[in-house]
Amino acid sequence: MxxxxxxxxxxxxxxxxxxxxxxxxxxxxxxxxxxxxxxxxxxxxxxxxxxxxxxxxxxxxxxxxxxxxxxxxxxxxxxxxxxxxxxxxxxxxxxxxxxxxxxxxxxxxxxxxxxxxxxxxxxxxxxxxxxxxxxxxxxxxxxxxxxxxxTDSFMDLYRHNNFTGEKLREKKLSWVDIFEEIxxxxxxxxxxxxxxxxxxxxxxxxQCDLDRLKLTTAPFMERNLEFLIECMDDLSSEQNKFQYYYRNLSRQQSQQQTWLQKRRTENMARKAAGEEPLPEEDPSNSIFKPIPEPSRLDSYLITNQVANYCNQINGAAGQSFCRLYLTKALHEK
Amino acid sequence: MGLGSKTTLQFHPSTATVSARIHPVVLFNICDCYVRRPDQAERVIGTLLGSVSTDGTIEIKNSYAVPHNESADQVALDIDYHHTLYASHQKVNPKEVIVGWYSTGCDVSGGSALIHEFYSREVANPVHLTVDTGFTNGEASIKAYVSFNLSLGDRPLAAQFNEIPLDLRMIEAERVGFDILKMAVMDKLPNDLEGMEATMERLYTLIDDVYKYVDDVVEGRLAPDNNIGRFIADTLSSFPKISPAAFDKVFNDRVQDNYALAYLSSLTRTQLAIAEKLNTAAQVL
Structure with a gap:
């Protein structure tokens, strides 16, 4: 039909x-x-x-x-x-x-x-x-x-601007999953x-043969390394941000614990005295305010770049090896 | 010419154009336009952009097709279209100016003279490029012309198209690789090492060829050619003479540098992998 x-x-x-x-x-x-x-x-x-x-x-x-x-x-x-x-x-x-x-x-x-x-x-x-x-x-x-x-999963996350660790873990999205090469x-x-x-x-x-056989790769490598180092610096500062966040988070959690402990003993005392127990939560208290988690997008992108530089360095080094051994062989003849 | 001494046949040679060079993208564009030409059209024509270098070489770097209508004795060119597109191209690259025009087909026809006249008003001494997309003579003939005006007294008599040398050695295409450009379908782009391998193989066969030639000459199978001999001698002497010890040192240093780089990059990647694991572990608080 x-x-x-x-x-x-x-x-x-x-x-x-x-x-x-x-x-x-x-x-x-x-x-x-x-x-x-x-x-x-x-x-x-x-x-x-x-x-x-x-x-x-x-x-x-x-x-x-x-x-x-x-x-x-x-x-x-x-x-x-x-x-x-x-x-x-x-x-x-x-x-x-x-x-x-x-x-x-x-x-x-x-x-x-x-x-x-x-x-x-x-x-x-x-x-x-x-x-x-x-x-x-x-x-x-x-x-x-x-x-x-x-990738589709990344676009989904990006639309909701949701780059907390929990969401990323839920979606199983790691830094390799942002870009997809076709x-x-x-x-x-x-x-x-x-x-x-x-x-x-x-x-x-x-011409491409002549280009490939050029022995000087130093400027290319140097720039690559420079960029790599810059990226590593960026990455470590991103890492610091996260460490700072986690430190704050754990400090807050322990504060919450101690507060809860105190409130519970207080409630026990009040119960024994026959009074109404106080609620176990206090939103007005500053230690219950959630600390915003920094977005992981930047660190993911930087990681991607670092990986890219590494690949380029590896590729160029491989080519360089070929050229060097070729020169050696020619020289020995 | 028996009309008397006053009448002279004048020949206006324009400032001599030495030659023209064509960028592969122009050829690709022309062919693409030809493939996509309208139903009834016999040929496509268009504007060539580029620059003229100081020694008179015309560099043809870009092109665009201009719609036109052709009947037996007249040609209608969409001049508005030509101007709009030229303005757009100028916005991107002001250095590329009109240098001439192209047409598909193998010779210069009567209509061409008319179009050429139009382009002469746009730019002095336009080049006319013909690309034989029909392979009329069984070969890919691409030719460049400039025109000279023949006039009798003040009266323009005819335009004469003179062929000028056209450099078809397309370095840019060689850079990209002819393999990619000539195959109808290329499944995969070659990566770093594959390209290197192909180059090495070519070098290897070249060296083999030279060996074979030298052997043949030495053993008397081939008549020696002094020019080739000089070339080989020149090539060999261009090799720097370094003592083996010095060469070993240079070589080993470079190899070690490369190892260090490769090591560093692997280390960085390992670091990234560890950092990722740690980060995900840290998330499970």
Whole structure:
């Protein structure tokens, strides 16, 4: 039985989870071009494409101008965006926002701003993704392109702004569960692949090979370590906050205990004297006021960043080992 | 030309453009637009953005398609569209200005002259880029032209399109990797170490090739070529001569540095894992 379109739409209630982001070569190159040209300034842009089942296709994108801290410019930016979308639609580019891209410096993208932007996008489009490109790493012959989304459980917590230890434990959400990396697939039209096959140079050595074989990694490592140390400092100050909180909490609890003890003995005495017992709770007393628990979001984000730096250092060290042993082998010949 | 000495056929060579260089994103954009062209359209045309360097090389860095209508003897270009989009591009990157225009197809047609005239009003000496998306000659021909005006006295007579050299070696594409750009579907992006492996393999085959060549020459199977010999000698002499002891020291130092870094990062990760456990334990108060 053929289903009507309406029925098909109506039954499509449960969306399959997003598994792959499929980027067109043109979108990849545009992102890279924009991010690289403005590096080290951080730039953003919009991704256009289609949402097809568990695959999110990114077929095109356009850059945003560098934003200035101005109210006027905000309206300007919105205008720019509308204009651009209208123009691109006229030449039959997919006119559907699927997320945004941004450049980053050594992968330091795990910020509250990113989460906020994501939540903003998420409100309007059900399925969106953030593509992150790191121009600083591409000088080492690495294509540092990543697609990220926030996990559903995290978004749920974020909406209620609920980052107490108890809630997190209940949801079993640890710091690894904030961001979810989605594998990127690159696709090209047949036309492009024909052109590129034609144009691929015969020379066996390509620029990316030269980049990869560069022996100097010191500046990259140094920056990475610097960032790592900064993050560790931040993390330890966050830890201090928690320790402070727990100390206060336990002090308060012991105060409450002693108060309760006193009240109970007093009540015993009153009972023996045949008087009404006093209530065992006293909201007016300051020691019963709950101490607000600091949000764990920051420490989670910092932990994420630290883990990211560690991964980068590890990766770069691995590459460095390869290069060193290669040099050694060459030298011995 | 027998009309008398007064009439001269004038040839206005514009300031010589040396060559043009094209960024891969332009090509990708053109092909994408061509694939998405409207139903009846034969070709797509659009504006090229970029910059002109001091030695006259035109860098074509960006492009956008401009809708147009073409009939037998006239061309209608959506000029408003062109201007709006140009203004938008300027907002993002003011350094990229109009340098010319592109069209798909393999030659310059009559309509092209008209469009070229329009772009000459936008910018002096526009380049015209043709991308043969139809593979008419069985090959991917991408050509760049500049036009010269031929005039008879004051009367413009014709425009002559001269081909200029176009540098197609796309460093940017090489950086990204041709593997990614030429495959119809690439399932996975290569990570750090996989890329390294591929590079090493290529280096290995290169060294093998050189060995084979040298052996062949030594054993008389190949005629020696002095140029290649010099290249090899140059390459070998570019290797710094370090005494084995000094090299060992440098090498070991670097290896140890790397070990220290790898150790540090593992330690940090362990620390994080412990901290997480402790935090969750602390929550069970």
């Amino acid at each position: 053929a289903r009507s379109f309406l029925q098909a739409v109506a039954t499509e209630e449960v969306a399959p989870p997003l598994r792959v982001v499929q980027m067109e070569g043109v979108a990849v190159l545009k992102v890279i071009k924009h991010c690289k040209e403005f590096s080290p300034a951080l730039v953003t842009g919009q991704l256009l494409g289609l949402d097809v089942g568990s695959v999110l296709e990114v077929t095109n994108c356009f850059p945003f101008p560098i934003r200035e801290e101005d109210d006027e410019n905000e309206a300007d930016g919105a205008n720019y965006q509308l204009e651009m979308m209208r123009c691109l639609r006229e030449v039959n580019v997919d006119n559907n926002t699927v997320g945004w891209y941004q450049s980053t410096l050594l992968g330091s993208y795990q910020t509250v701003e990113l989460i906020e932007t994501f939540m903003n996008y998420q409100e309007n489009i059900r399925r969106c993704v953030c593509i992150i490109y790191d121009p600083s790493r591409s000088n080492h012959g690495v294509l540092a392109l990543k697609a990220l989304k926030l 594998p990127i697939k690159v696709s090209n039209s047949a036309l492009i692949s024909a052109f590129m096959t034609e144009l691929e140079p015969d020379s066996p050595v390509l």
